[in-house]
Amino acid sequence: MSQTLKLEAAAGSTKMVIVGAGSVGTTTAYALLLSGLAADIVLIDINQARVEGEVADLGHAAHFTHTRVRSGTYADCAGATAVIITAGANQKPGQTRPQLVAANHALFASIIPPIAAASSPDTILVVATNPADVLTHAAVRLSGFPPYRVIGTGTALDTTRLRRELGAHFGISPRSVHAFVVGEHGDSQLPAWSLANICGMRLPEYCRQAGRAHDEAEMEACAKRTRDAAYTIIERKGKTNYGIASVIVAILEPIVKNADAIMTVSQVGTYAGVEDVALSMPCKINRRGAFQEVPLPLDERETELLRRSAESIRAMIMSVAAPE
Numbered sequence: 001m002s003q004t005l006k007l008e009a010a011a012g013s014t015k016m017v018i019v020g021a022g023s024v025g026t027t028t029a030y031a032l033l034l035s036g037l038a039a040d041i042v043l044i045d046i047n048q049a050r051v052e053g054e055v056a057d058l059g060h061a062a063h064f065t066h067t068r069v070r071s072g073t074y075a076d077c078a079g080a081t082a083v084i085i086t087a088g089a090n091q092k093p094g095q096t097r098p099q100l101v102a103a104n105h106a107l108f109a110s111i112i113p114p115i116a117a118a119s120s121p122d123t124i125l126v127v128a129t130n131p132a133d134v135l136t137h138a139a140v141r142l143s144g145f146p147p148y149r150v151i152g153t154g155t156a157l158d159t160t161r162l163r164r165e166l167g168a169h170f171g172i173s174p175r176s177v178h179a180f181v182v183g184e185h186g187d188s189q190l191p192a193w194s195l196a197n198i199c200g201m202r203l204p205e206y207c208r209q210a211g212r213a214h215d216e217a218e219m220e221a222c223a224k225r226t227r228d229a230a231y232t233i234i235e236r237k238g239k240t241n242y243g244i245a246s247v248i249v250a251i252l253e254p255i256v257k258n259a260d261a262i263m264t265v266s267q268v269g270t271y272a273g274v275e276d277v278a279l280s281m282p283c284k285i286n287r288r289g290a291f292q293e294v295p296l297p298l299d300e301r302e303t304e305l306l307r308r309s310a311e312s313i314r315a316m317i318m319s320v321a322a323p324e
């Protein structure tokens, strides 16, 4: 079967609903349109004029694809393979993700119940709205879905950013760098340095074989640029959209193709002894959702940093929790 026919077969009757037709939502719709993964893309936004304008514009791009783009309502979540949540306030220059928690948690309390009520029993929620880990936790609680059916985009974006930094440092393609960021999609994230490798060699060994010094300070600088990337970009252009849109489509692909791909995404669980929290670890993603099947053998220092990351997310979750 040709690649085009294979993609059309995978897209089949696949419907994707995007809630929030702002910058992230519409860039995701465009990336999804070009990917050929979906037959039907539905955009929902509280701002009806905006969603109509975006759908008309995207509809012209859709002319060159086999995908239909339209506006809709929560009733369209019925039969959706995934509902991608990008609605909510974004960071202004200098603002942190936790500063969005009260406003976006209140928004989730109003939109997740109707989305969940309309969705099908196998619909997966993908959460991008910030702070992504806290809202992934909120989406599980408010939807009643099992945790594997709620996937936070989490550190999938930070992992691509770290790989780009390391690829530039080592002079190889980012896709040939096997490294990932775990924990919070935010300031307490950490690279799993003890497991990072190139061609199966840990980074110090790779440097030894390549006849170059392993520069710990430069590794830390790569981690810092990764952690600060959103601040740096928002300072200059007021938002981030292309990176996250591509990450969302990369998460949707193994869902549609039932591909068991491993990505660092956020899920509710117990991490480093902290219960009932959401954060990112490598998970297997397929048509049923995301599953962390193999615990990560982090070293002692990384485990302690992960525990601190989990504690800080847990504190944010408690700050918006409704009293029992």
Ligand SMILES: NC(=O)C1=CN([C@@H]2O[C@H](COP(=O)(O)OP(=O)(O)OC[C@H]3O[C@@H](n4cnc5c(N)ncnc54)[C@H](O)[C@@H]3O)[C@@H](O)[C@H]2O)C=CC1
Residues within 6 Å of the ligand: 019, 020, 021, 022, 023, 024, 025, 044, 045, 046, 047, 050, 086, 087, 088, 089, 090, 091, 100, 104, 107, 111, 127, 128, 129, 130, 131, 132, 153, 154, 157, 185, 239, 240, 241, 244
């Ligand atoms: N997880 C990640 O890596 C990233 C997350 N984000 C987050 O994504 C979110 C969206 O960011 P942008 O698209 O830049 O913001 P934006 O302001 O461009 O779009 C937000 C959209 O949400 C809509 N909205 C608000 N209330 C709604 C409701 N009740 N129902 C439906 N739609 C509603 C607004 O009308 C607006 O169109 C923010 O929380 C931002 O921080 C952004 C980039 C990366």
Ligand SMILES: CC(=O)C(=O)O
Residues within 6 Å of the ligand: 091, 097, 130, 157, 229, 230, 240, 244
């Ligand atoms: C805004 C945001 O969360 C990011 O680009 O990482």
